[in-house]
Amino acid sequence: MPNVYVLGTGMIKFGRYPEKTVPELGGEAALIALKDAGVTIQDVEMFACGNLYQSNAMVGQRILQQIGQTGIPVVNVANACATGSTAFREAYMAVASGMYDVAMAVGVEQMGKQGLLGGAGGGDPAYSTEGKLGSGLMPAVFGQAGIEHMRKYGTKLEHFAKISVKSHKHATKNPFSQYRNEVSLEDVLNARMVGYPNTLYMCCPTGDGAAAAILVSETKLKQFAAGRKRARVAASVLTSDPYTDRDLTLPDVSTLTRRASKQAYEKAGIGPKDIALTELHDCFATAELVHYENLGLCGDGEAGSFIDKKGGVHPDLGGFAPVNVSGGLLSKGHPLGATGVANICEVVWHLTQDERAKDRLVPNAKAGQAHVIGLGSACTINILTV
Amino acid sequence: MAEEAQATDSGPRPIVSFLKLGSNPHLEGQKCSSCGAIFLDPKRVACSKCGAAGSLKPIPLSNKGKVYVFSVVHQSFPGIKTPYLTVIVDLPEGVSVRSNLVEVSPEEAQKDPKKIFDLPVELVTSVVAKDREGHDVVAFQYKPSK
Numbered sequence: 001m002p003n004v005y006v007l008g009t010g011m012i013k014f015g016r017y018p019e020k021t022v023p024e025l026g027g028e029a030a031l032i033a034l035k036d037a038g039v040t041i042q043d044v045e046m047f048a049c050g051n052l053y054q055s056n057a058m059v060g061q062r063i064l065q066q067i068g069q070t071g072i073p074v075v076n077v078a079n080a081c082a083t084g085s086t087a088f089r090e091a092y093m094a095v096a097s098g099m100y101d102v103a104m105a106v107g108v109e110q111m112g113k114q115g116l117l118g119g120a121g122g123g124d125p126a127y128s129t130e131g132k133l134g135s136g137l138m139p140a141v142f143g144q145a146g147i148e149h150m151r152k153y154g155t156k157l158e159h160f161a162k163i164s165v166k167s168h169k170h171a172t173k174n175p176f177s178q179y180r181n182e183v184s185l186e187d188v189l190n191a192r193m194v195g196y197p198n199t200l201y202m203c204c205p206t207g208d209g210a211a212a213a214i215l216v217s218e219t220k221l222k223q224f225a226a227g228r229k230r231a232r233v234a235a236s237v238l239t240s241d242p243y244t245d246r247d248l249t250l251p252d253v254s255t256l257t258r259r260a261s262k263q264a265y266e267k268a269g270i271g272p273k274d275i276a277l278t279e280l281h282d283c284f285a286t287a288e289l290v291h292y293e294n295l296g297l298c299g300d301g302e303a304g305s306f307i308d309k310k311g312g313v314h315p316d317l318g319g320f321a322p323v324n325v326s327g328g329l330l331s332k333g334h335p336l337g338a339t340g341v342a343n344i345c346e347v348v349w350h351l352t353q354d355e356r357a358k359d360r361l362v363p364n365a366k367a368g369q370a371h372v373i374g375l376g377s378a379c380t381i382n383i384l385t386v
Numbered sequence: 387m388a389e390e391a392q393a394t395d396s397g398p399r400p401i402v403s404f405l406k407l408g409s410n411p412h413l414e415g416q417k418c419s420s421c422g423a424i425f426l427d428p429k430r431v432a433c434s435k436c437g438a439a440g441s442l443k444p445i446p447l448s449n450k451g452k453v454y455v456f457s458v459v460h461q462s463f464p465g466i467k468t469p470y471l472t473v474i475v476d477l478p479e480g481v482s483v484r485s486n487l488v489e490v491s492p493e494e495a496q497k498d499p500k501k502i503f504d505l506p507v508e509l510v511t512s513v514v515a516k517d518r519e520g521h522d523v524v525a526f527q528y529k530p531s532k
Contacts, residue, residue: 124517124518125515126401126515126516126517126518126523127401127402127515127517127523129401129402129525130462130463130466131459131462131463131466131467131468131470131486132401132486132514132515132525133401133402133484133485133486133525133526134472134473134474134484134485134486135457135459135462135470135472135484137459137461137462139457139459139461140457140458140459140472141457143457144455144456144457144472144474147455147456147457147499148454148455150499151454151455151499151503192460192461193458193460193469193496194460194461195457195458195459195460195461196456196457196458196459196460196492196495196496197457197496243423243434243435245480245482246454246474246476246482248425248426248427248434249426249474249481249482249483249484250454250455250474250482250484
């Protein structure tokens with residue numbers, strides 16, 4: 001497979017932009033990425049746009065109507081929380097196939113303040129099952145993934161809480177993060193319970209955001225990079241949920257992540273020990289904990305001791321195997337369609353010592369990974385190397 | 387004629403089609419005769435475990451099971467009373483079901499989660515709403531077995 005490189009990246013600070021439209025937000029991120037790449041929209045040959053809440057409204061074309069209608073093929077992608085990372089993979093495949101030399105991926109979302117509770121469904125509300133046949137709300141669904149770990153391995157509430165403390169601390173160094181406040185272990189444990197064991201600070205906030213990446217072939221890298229260090233996409237994997245015994249009742253976010261992880265490491269020809277930083281899908285603290293094991297950052301049943309030994313913590317803070325040095329979704333925010341591309345931007349910035357990550361650079365980063373889960377389910381893992 | 391009979395039926399309605407009411411309320415699964423997988427939703431074109439089509443046959447499911455995991459919902463949609471205990475119950479037939487656990491306090495469950503794991507439970511039903519046509523809507527829950 002031909003090499004594919006990330007020539008440029010762009011991201012706007014995650015937050016709330018009620019005065020702006022989705023195409024404006026996406027267009028802003030795209031322009032930043034194009035400038036960073038040193039190309040213009042006229043150089044882009046293919047565009048994959050990830051957006052969830054307006055997925056029937058041609059967001060990609062509307063972005064081009066903002067920044068340049070060049071008539072190129074546009075694919076609009078929706079894949080739950082993995083929407084942005086799936087769009088990135090579409091752009092990657094467009095270049096890896098040899099069909100195009102320059103492709104753009106944008107992930108964009110405007111969520112407002114609606115919260116991440118999940119849909120209620122239509123029809124006669126008398127037949128709505130929420131609260132009558134248990135719960136399909138996200139804090140509870142992902143809470144159960146943590147409870148399952150608790151059941152198997154005796155994991156404590158403090159372990160989940162420590163993840164939140166860690167990620168909030170990381171976010172203080174990231175100007176792109178929606179929240180940049182520190183929280184103490186007591187703050188997290190004493191915060192309002194949302195869906196046991198996830199308290200308020202163990203749940204990601206919702207908001208608006210956009211991120212973009214320009215992917216190019218080796219030929220175009222030589223033409224445009226002009227000696228600048230650029231990351232290579234060493235693996236770009238997408239899986240869906242295979243049949244497992246409880247999956248249809250209790251969404252299984254682990255099996256498809258493990259499959260994606262195995263494939264990604266194999267394709268990249270490296271292992272977890274070679275990964276300098278991981279951006280993983282911490283929609284809830286309980287999710288982050290199980291993914292430490294799913295991604296091979298520690299052994300099965302060892303996530304609790306991994307956390308106690310400062311695993312996942314930035315090396316500057318005395319930790320190792322850093323996870324979510326951006327602040328993670330818990331602090332940075334989770335505008336669904338933007339998340340997957342933003343995670344890739346973060347990894348790329350550390351690998352290329354980008355100015356935008358200057359206060360939080362993981363030292364000597366040669367490889368990093370970005371992992372996303374879209375419930376329902378989809379899992380993407382992108383491994384980048386320099 | 388069956389459809390007509392149903393249209394004029396003024397009796398209670400199950401909240402989901404796999405809940406069977408009557409003198410012995412129970413759940414009905416769809417079992418794949420090819421691989422043995424069991425599903426709850428009868429609206430299914432083939433078996434998602436092995437891919438066999440036309441292999442699904444209804445089977446009655448046990449009213450007793452054991453709790454696998456739970457969560458307690460403290461924040462829900464407007465109009466839904468919180469907190470409530472949501473549980474995943476494993477049935478002996480090899481299928482899992484999601485519902486509310488009743489007769490156990492959510493606070494107690496949070497204090498000592500180990501007491502909830504593998505808790506033997508049994509199915510109960512109750513009227514949870516009235517639909518637009520005025521029928522009682524019946525849901526099922528689980529309570530600790532005696």
